[in-house]
Amino acid sequence: MKLYKVDAIVLRSIECGNGDKLLVIFSREHGKMKVMAHGVxxxxxxxxxSVQPFTYTKFLIHRGRELDxxxxxxxxxxxPFLRADLGIISYASYLAELVQCLIPEGEQNEPLFRLLLETMxxxxxxxxxxxxxxxxxxxxxxxxxLPVLEACAHCGEPPAGSLFFSAETGGVLCEACGAGDPRAVPVSRGMVETLKALLNWPQDRLRQLKISPADRKRIKTLLYDYLKYYLERDLKSASFINRFAEEP
Incomplete structure (x- = not known):
């Protein structure tokens, strides 16, 4: 069929001249896609x-030889609230960029689609x-x-003593394993429990979670370093968030 329908979130739009835009969209039906929007x-x-970034749109797509x-x-x-506040824009841009990096083109992932839509x-x-x-x-x-949080990512035993976290090893390390890993960083048990809550609690319950400013900063760095290690790349939107947060 030359025409098909998708429900999709616009992750990125790129000006192409002559009023055209190349869209990177994340669809419920076909995952990440690139489509051309002529004259928009x-x-x-x-x-x-309907083709602005962070918009959830119903598309009718025409199948082309090289690009739909x-x-x-x-x-x-x-x-509209995602574009009304610079802070929220920066986080929405980061989520969009992260999804683009995480999922290959054409790979359906409805749970990730629902998670992104709910978070927005x-x-x-x-x-x-x-x-x-x-x-x-x-x-x-x-x-x-997923990082290992319930056991030591190296030896598999329940984490004992002082705890560490290693992106390279894949999660939390016990005292013995962490002491032997020069790239592991110390973490408190409270921080590990916070990571478990962030993972396991529904998104609409997270407002009940109390995290100190110091732990927020450490968790942000820890998770970004973890994702950067597995994605093998930096995320431009994260740098923008950091610059925005440092401004008075």
Whole structure:
């Protein structure tokens, strides 16, 4: 069939000239896709609002020889609050970039799609930072990168004594294993329990989680280093978040 329908979240849009945009979308049906949207930047285009980043849109796609194109589209949820606050924009951009890095093109992953959509919805009322930390852990788990938190990632025994975390080894280390790993970083038991809560609690319950500013900063660094190790790349949006957080 030359035409097919998808419900998708717009992750990125790239100007191509002549009013065209290349869209990177994450669809419920086909996973990550690249499609061309012709003429959408023109003032007369009815598609303009529905192809903006962080928009949940119903697309009618025309199958092409090399690249599929948008035949029709209608916004389902526009999420205007994601564009109204610089802090929330930075977290939404980070989630979009993380999804682009995590999932190969054309690979369906409906649990990850639902997680992204729910997280975007909840950013209107709850802390974007904690939602993002939880998304990092849950998304890593859905893609097979879940860190080991219940046992020592090296020896498999219940973690005893002082605890460490190693991205290279894949999670929490006991005192004996952590002492022998020069790249492992010390973590408190409270921080490990917080990581478990971020992983296991539903997204809509996370506002009940109390995390000190110091632990927030350490967890952010720990999870980013963990993801960077497995993705083998830096994420540009994370640098923007850090710069924004440091401004008065």
């Amino acid at each position: 930047t023109k003032p007369s285009s009815r598609k303009r609002g 194109s948008v035949s029709q589209c209608e916004g389902i949820e526009m999420f 919805r909840l950013m209107k009322e709850r802390e974007a930072e904690i939602l993002t930390r939880s998304f990092e852990l849950k998304a890593a788990g859905l893609m097979g990168y």
